[in-house]
Amino acid sequence: MSQAQPPAMGPVMLDLEGTRLTAGEPDLLRRPEVGGVILFGRNVESAGQVRELCDAIRRVRPNLLIGIDQEGGRVQRIREGVTRLPSMRRLGGDVAHQPEETRRLCQDTGWLLGMEMAACGLDITFAPVLDVDGGTSTVIADRSFSSSPETVTALAGAFIDGLHEAGMIAVGKHFPGHGGVTADSHLELPVDDRALETLRDHDLVPFKHLASRLDAVMPAHVVYSAFDTRPAGFSPAWLGMLRESLGFKGVIFSDDLSMAGAASAGSPGERARAALAAGCDMLLVCNDRQAALEVLDACAEHRPAPRLSKLRFARARPALESLSALSRWRRLHAHLEAMA
Numbered sequence: 001m002s003q004a005q006p007p008a009m010g011p012v013m014l015d016l017e018g019t020r021l022t023a024g025e026p027d028l029l030r031r032p033e034v035g036g037v038i039l040f041g042r043n044v045e046s047a048g049q050v051r052e053l054c055d056a057i058r059r060v061r062p063n064l065l066i067g068i069d070q071e072g073g074r075v076q077r078i079r080e081g082v083t084r085l086p087s088m089r090r091l092g093g094d095v096a097h098q099p100e101e102t103r104r105l106c107q108d109t110g111w112l113l114g115m116e117m118a119a120c121g122l123d124i125t126f127a128p129v130l131d132v133d134g135g136t137s138t139v140i141a142d143r144s145f146s147s148s149p150e151t152v153t154a155l156a157g158a159f160i161d162g163l164h165e166a167g168m169i170a171v172g173k174h175f176p177g178h179g180g181v182t183a184d185s186h187l188e189l190p191v192d193d194r195a196l197e198t199l200r201d202h203d204l205v206p207f208k209h210l211a212s213r214l215d216a217v218m219p220a221h222v223v224y225s226a227f228d229t230r231p232a233g234f235s236p237a238w239l240g241m242l243r244e245s246l247g248f249k250g251v252i253f254s255d256d257l258s259m260a261g262a263a264s265a266g267s268p269g270e271r272a273r274a275a276l277a278a279g280c281d282m283l284l285v286c287n288d289r290q291a292a293l294e295v296l297d298a299c300a301e302h303r304p305a306p307r308l309s310k311l312r313f314a315r316a317r318p319a320l321e322s323l324s325a326l327s328r329w330r331r332l333h334a335h336l337e338a339m340a
Contacts (some may be wrong), residue, residue, distance in 0.1 A: 011037075015043075038284060051121040063312070072086055073143060088142070112166075119320045129143045138184065152206045160213050189223060189260065191222070202269075233262070
């Protein structure tokens with residue numbers, strides 16, 4: 001008798017309450033609409049504990065994708081048992097004087113991050129940030145490699161190479177660029193009134209040049225009024241440009257549908273349907289369990305994108321304790337900790 005196949009990955013990535021699965025969470029993860037889990041700081045005690053949590057999730061659903069925001073600098077959920085990374089601005093700070101050394105450091109950092117996240121049991125670290133720092137966005141700021149589109153392209157490209165070297169996918173965010181607005185889309189809906197040509201010549205440059213090397217992209221909850229009245233993640237025009245003009249063939253993640261910047265699209269269920277209709281493949285819904293349940297119900301009839309399965313980490317995972325045996329890891333760990 002053949003064994004029953006596990007359900008395919010659904011289009012929803014949701015969060016968990018704490019550092020261990022609660023009594024009701026296995027049943028939630030078994031819902032066919034669920035395709036992944038994203039971990040936050042409240043889910044993390046240490047690298048070893050994260051590995052145990054990922055193993056527990058996979059005992060419930062072996063094929064679920066597990067992701068985390070681990071960029072470096074301010075955005076680093078796991079701090080115990082892994083390398084503390086500097087911000088991307090700090091990482092790229094010497095590019096004017098030492099361009100090749102800086103590019104190599106960015107590639108090495110991508111490799112180290114990918115190796116550590118793989119050892120923690122994760123499939124996805126939502127990085128790199130491709131936003132060009134416009135000097136006004138406090139939510140981006142030093143998360144950006146630079147205020148120069150060309151520098152962001154070069155250094156983020158090297159970072160992507162490092163992630164791929166470690167077997168980890170690269171997720172470019174926040175398309176078409178969050179660096180030119182002051183408002184924080186976690187708290188309100190930002191509007192960027194710049195001309196489309198300005199966006200093409202500036203913010204879109206990293207996405208244009210790196211689209212073929214990215215495995216996934218996350219659009220911004222920002223309205224770019226010169227092109228569409230809808231936030232980019234709900235805009236068939238923006239996501240169509242990403243697919244058609246930029247030739248992107250990977251997965252499109254929505255940004256968190258619980259953010260204030262997504263509220264203009266309606267209720268949680270309406271946001272989910274709008275994001276899917278616009279072209280998103282997987283929906284993040286975080287920090288609001290009732291909203292997550294509404295999104296799951298709204299996605300009950302949706303057929304998941306086959307490309308989601310390509311995001312799984314496909315190699316044998318390194319053991320956390322074995323990383324220190326690698327001379328490259330030891331050298332980088334010491335250097336990056338000192339920078340951070």
